[in-house]
Amino acid sequence: MSDNPQILSARPAMTAALMAETGLDDERLTTLVHRFYEKVRADPVLGPIFAGRIDDWGPHLERMVAFWSSVALMTGRYHGAPVPAHQTLPVTWEHFERWLELFRETAGETCSPTGARHVIERAERIARSLHFAVQDHAGAARGAVPVL
Numbered sequence: 818m819s820d821n822p823q824i825l826s827a828r829p830a831m832t833a834a835l836m837a838e839t840g841l842d843d844e845r846l847t848t849l850v851h852r853f854y855e856k857v858r859a860d861p862v863l864g865p866i867f868a869g870r871i872d873d874w875g876p877h878l879e880r881m882v883a884f885w886s887s888v889a890l891m892t893g894r895y896h897g898a899p900v901p902a903h904q905t906l907p908v909t910w911e912h913f914e915r916w917l918e919l920f921r922e923t924a925g926e927t928c929s930p931t932g933a934r935h936v937i938e939r940a941e942r943i944a945r946s947l948h949f950a951v952q953d954h955a956g957a958a959r960g961a962v963p964v965l
């Protein structure tokens with residue numbers, strides 16, 4: 818039994834501590850995710866890449882809220898595989914930079930300064946590792962020695 822039955826999390830005490838520290842909760846993360854993807858979809862560089870892969874935005878947005886709930890608040894709500902979803906995208910580090918620019922801007926608009934710092938640090942780290950996976954995949958496809 819959890820001390821915080823209102824918190825849907827695999828680790829309720831940890832989630833409660835992170836919520837208190839960052840001011841983030843599901844409602845704020847939902848606002849962040851929805852506003853962020855509104856900007857992404859309207860972006861001349863990123864918009865077409867997403868439009869080429871996503872027909873139905875409802876499930877994608879739900880998945881992304883669960884993802885951010887897991888990453889920022891350790892709720893364990895996201896079960897998925899981000900690496901294969903990105904490995905074959907036609908993207909370079911410039912695309913990730915633009916993604917991060919829009920994410921930083923939206924986090925600043927929707928979260929407290931501590932909350933924004935918390936999600937931005939994690940987004941930067943994940944962007945670097947997804948970029949690495951994209952490069953690795955492209956190298957392996959050309960027959961290069963994979964990065965081990």
Ligand code: HEM
Binds near residue numbers: 884898906940
């Ligand atoms: C160049 C920047 C990026 C582009 C163009 C991009 C594009 C996409 C697309 C098109 C999908 C849907 C894939 C599909 O359903 O077929 C997707 C899924 C996803 N993206 Fe990104 N993305 C980018 C960066 C990021 C970053 C930095 C993060 C994390 C901080 C992220 C997290 C995710 C997650 C969690 C999914 C869902 C994967 C799954 O469970 O299926 N993406 N992305």
